[in-house]
Amino acid sequence: MATHPKETASATGPQQPVSLWRNRDYLLLWLGQAASSLGTSCTQFAFPLLIVGLTRSIAAAGLAYSLGQLPYVLLSLPAGALVDRWPRKRVMIICTFCLMVCVASIPLALFLTSGPLRLLLLYAIAFGLGAISLFDELVELAARAWVVPKSQLPTAVAQNELIVGSCALVGPALGSLLFSISRLLPFVTDALSSLILLGSLFFIRSPMQDERRRERHHLLLEVREGLTWLWEHQVVCSLLLISSYINLTITASVLLVLDIVQQQHIPSVLYGLIVAVGGVGNLLGAALCPPMLRRIRFGLTLRCALIVFVFVFPLYGFITTPLLLGAVFAGIALADSVRAVFMDSYRFAVVPDALQGRVSGLYRLILFSVLTIGSSALGLSLEHLGVLPTVGIVWSGLLLITGFLFLSRHMRQATFPQD
Template sequence: METIPSLKTSTEARAAYMDTEVIPQKPVPLWRNHDYLLLWLGQAVSSLGTRFTQFAFPLLIVGLTHSIAAAGLAYSLQQLPYVLLSLPAGVLVDRWPRKRLMLLCSFCLMGTVASIPLVLFLASDQLRLPLLYTIAVGLGVISVFYELAELAALAWVVPKNHLTTAIAQNEFVYGSSALLGPALGSLLFSIARLLPFVTDALSYLILLCSLLSIRSPMQDERRAERRHMLVEVREGLSWLWSQQVTRSVVLIASYLSFTITASVLIVLAIVQQQHIPSVFYGLIVAAGGVGNLLGVVLCPPFRRRVRFGRALGCVLLVFVLLWPLYGFITTPLLLGAIFTGIAIADSIGAILMSSYRLAVVPDALQGRVGGVYRLILFSILTIGPAALGLSLEHLGILATVGIMWSGLILITGGLFVNRHMRQATLPYM
């Protein structure tokens, strides 16, 4: 297991830090953990509502502008805050009272989503699109803070030996929302184009009520001293850089997330090149959603039987074995099978790596380390798809698959060569 150094190197600083740390609560089963159940319930409802908005927002902009590019710009604007604000947001999440921040973010998300109908009813034609773009940026900014705080709160509310199960249950919620959201969102949009946004705003109201019902502060006691933000950012970066396994986990998780995005784009390129009906493309992507849910079910027993380092190695081997098949397979059924297998491995890997990261990071650094991770992840997801599209267009499918496969081989080989990674275990095992 990777050792976890304290925030400062001196013995006095280490003692001072340990004196302020609080053990959250006695381990209890998740189904009896009142605070976790409230957090999970609120997150489950709001995740489904968020899917409604994510589905309906581009349709709304296309309906107003008749431009796919305008809808794409709105999506990019919503992702931009993750790149620009992840580091400072991580510092502020570690500084501010976590529960109050989550309540404030939930209220702001509810108000921002609810403002979409107001814009359509009250704004002039010239102002509607700029205001909708402003709303997209606002949703991104608020989401950066909320997501960092929510993950840190989960790591505090849930005992370490239950983290993998809790994260698996969260992944089940996200996977189910990804499957149900577009179908239900399209139904609501067909009834009234503003109904998905109204429903999403109501889901945040439920989240607010669940957070208000949580009794604990969802964080350790904080030191009163405040330092320059750059000093605190550097503190989080230094801690992460000093942790070889955690650092590797962050980089692997980011690359695998990009690989899933690449998988969607490559399948789309194959469908277009082979003139496969678009309905099959939808079914292939839906099969990936089923694969994610299967991964959620398989992860807990797999984690109990296989040590973390070896389990992560197995996940990477699945990627290495299945990925090159994209260069040769063109039938929809086999493409769906490959996509499903990769989705299963991705889901298991995501749960394992998130569990490890949340378990080893000190509570006082959860926001900053999470901010570094999101900066790396969204930087890759911002630049990567554009580069991948250029590669598919100019080099072709086989060469693009080969480039991505080379990266998978590199990180997999690095894991098996690195003794610390091979022998890494979850801290509570």
């Protein structure tokens, strides 16, 4: 059985975990994912532009986006169970190769087909990218939780958030530049970035998982095992409910800013700057998380993050200037980044290695289901009720979950697990 990086102890007592910068497998995984994430952000920016350019229809681009998200609702439960069954390293290599093939097939679809057949093929590619990305994300989350000791998980999750935030800032600009040169160039760049990740995976030595039991049960029984574990662990279950609502709140924040910008006739350049300031807030929050965890208790940090939401979010109902909008958007993004890093780190540290895929699958199923339904409800509320009533509705939910966080004994006593 492979030696787990968390099991580093000498005869005289436990040793300090090796620094993440000296953890070879973690660095290979992290750097490979960084290159791949930048390529993915280029595709995510360019693909809707490509669909609109071919069809002259925003609705067609929206359908492609929905098809890419659909697997997260349909397949999260079985995907989580299958990821827990299969060898993680092999699954990551296969998923990376399949993603590379899917992205590379976009230029081929443009060259080899035309008319309705071309559009149908692009829709199929969008669904395929979503399905493979789901498996890839689940196995990558579980693998990172294995190669990193529990005490270093917040730092690892924060570093991953820094990569995601940086790609969110740089990716659209890079994708726009590449698309202006050639509409195929963003997808070629993404395919090449997958090659970098593929190379890094081949150099990882560890299996990135504990030894698995040999017996196999029916897939539904294994899904039920994950559901049972989640239901019996009140803190993790509560974190899921809180995360679902906070993610919906972030979606509401984006829609509110967009609605206010349109109502106040704020130039699109300033709207872009407001969104960019939010990205800076995300990066700052991720950078603050590791030192915060060393000084502030887990439960207290979550309560402080939700308090920021409660006090800052209502300002959307009253502000109209770009400067204040940017400040509010950045404050909420910072609080959300801190909340996400702490919650994800806690979940990865608590969930048994053999259940990481199933629990993460359950998380994605509920999060994406809430976002799918909630986003439509928010749009209808903004259209028929307006900004201030929508802010009031979302704020009422924030008050409820913040009150729950303060009153729940399990949440107040929750501490981050140590090695």
